[in-house]
Structures are given as structure tokens and as C-alpha cells.
Amino acid sequence: MSQPAIVKHYTRILALWPKDLLRPNLPFTRTIERRATPYGVKPVSPPIDEAEKKTAAAAAKPAPIAKSTPQAELPQINALFSLLENRYSKKYPVSPGVFKPTSNPEHYERLMEEIERAPKKSWFQAKMDEWKMKIRWQ
Structure with a gap:
């Protein structure tokens, strides 16, 4: 898988990912963006406001994500698409x-x-x- 394809997939995932109404200040899209940034994906989340900056500064800094190979990124992209499509709730329905x-x-x-x-x-x-x-x- 080439780098432009990775960027295309991550951009599509970020566009389709549902908004979290309960925790709008902690969207999962920030995690996806951070994972995709080494490949050149531009963030779509709004910038962090002052209150969130203070909270983020107080929290321990997580280890930086190392840029993996494009082939190693394919399972990550597939996992995100499987969550978007609700594959598991369709495959394993609950009574x-x-x-x-x-x-x-x-x-x-x-x-x-x-x-x-x-x-x-x-x-x-x-x-x-x-x-x-x-x-x-x-």
C-alpha cells in the first residue's frame, strides 16, 4: 500500500467517523489523526481551546507514535473501517x-x-x- 493510499483511507475514515455528543472535547478522531499525521494527513478536529490545553499539559505526555511501514498500517485501517461498518454487531448479533x-x-x-x-x-x-x-x- 502506498503512502497516498494511506492518506486517502485515513482522510475518509476521519470524514465518516461519528461525532461524540457526550464528550465533544475528547473525540476519537484526535487519536486517528495522531496515528495518521506521520503520513501527511491534515487534522480535521477543531483546535484545542485554553481549558483543554491546561488539562493536556497536566496529563502525562504519551509516547510518540513511530511511523510504521505502509504494509503494517493496512490492518489498522481495516480495523477502523470494520468499526465504522459495524461488522462485529452484524456478524455476532445479540438477542x-x-x-x-x-x-x-x-x-x-x-x-x-x-x-x-x-x-x-x-x-x-x-x-x-x-x-x-x-x-x-x-
């Missing part, structure tokens, strides 16, 4: 009963509703929900 445990059948439905609501909450609403979860209502 509907797994998502409706007898002890709490609505658990996963409520969880998905909460995940959808989370990005729209204000700071105060998030804190109130956090406090509510710490108190056991019986």
Missing part, C-alpha cells in the same frame, strides 16, 4: 432479551434516553441529576 433483563427491563431504554438528553443539559441540571442518583429513593 433482544439481553437488552431487557428480567430484573430491570427498562434499564437500557432509560440509559439511551439519558444519553440523548445529556448533551442538552445545563450544568445545574447535570448536578441535580448527579445528586438524585446518590440518594436512594425507596
Whole structure:
């Protein structure tokens, strides 16, 4: 596999990768970009703001990614495409009963509703929900 092909694949992956609504400040695309940068891929993530710079500076610096050979990069690209295409959930489907445990059948439905609501909450609403979860209502 040639370097232009690697750049093309990584660029396509970055364009197709879904946005993380729960953690917009920690997108997985940054990891992909860092992996692809030695091959000449330009970052598509917005630049890091001041608050994130402070957090990043406080964290330990990870070891730099060594540029691998183009042939060694092919399995990495294939793995990312397999995640994008949901190959594993299609190959190994889960029975509907797994998502409706007898002890709490609505658990996963409520969880998905909460995940959808989370990005729209204000700071105060998030804190109130956090406090509510710490108190056991019986």
C-alpha cells in the first residue's frame, strides 16, 4: 500500500467517523489523526481551546507514535473501517432479551434516553441529576 493510499483511507475514515455528543472535547478522531499525521494527513478536529490545553499539559505526555511501514498500517485501517461498518454487531448479533433483563427491563431504554438528553443539559441540571442518583429513593 502506498503512502497516498494511506492518506486517502485515513482522510475518509476521519470524514465518516461519528461525532461524540457526550464528550465533544475528547473525540476519537484526535487519536486517528495522531496515528495518521506521520503520513501527511491534515487534522480535521477543531483546535484545542485554553481549558483543554491546561488539562493536556497536566496529563502525562504519551509516547510518540513511530511511523510504521505502509504494509503494517493496512490492518489498522481495516480495523477502523470494520468499526465504522459495524461488522462485529452484524456478524455476532445479540438477542433482544439481553437488552431487557428480567430484573430491570427498562434499564437500557432509560440509559439511551439519558444519553440523548445529556448533551442538552445545563450544568445545574447535570448536578441535580448527579445528586438524585446518590440518594436512594425507596
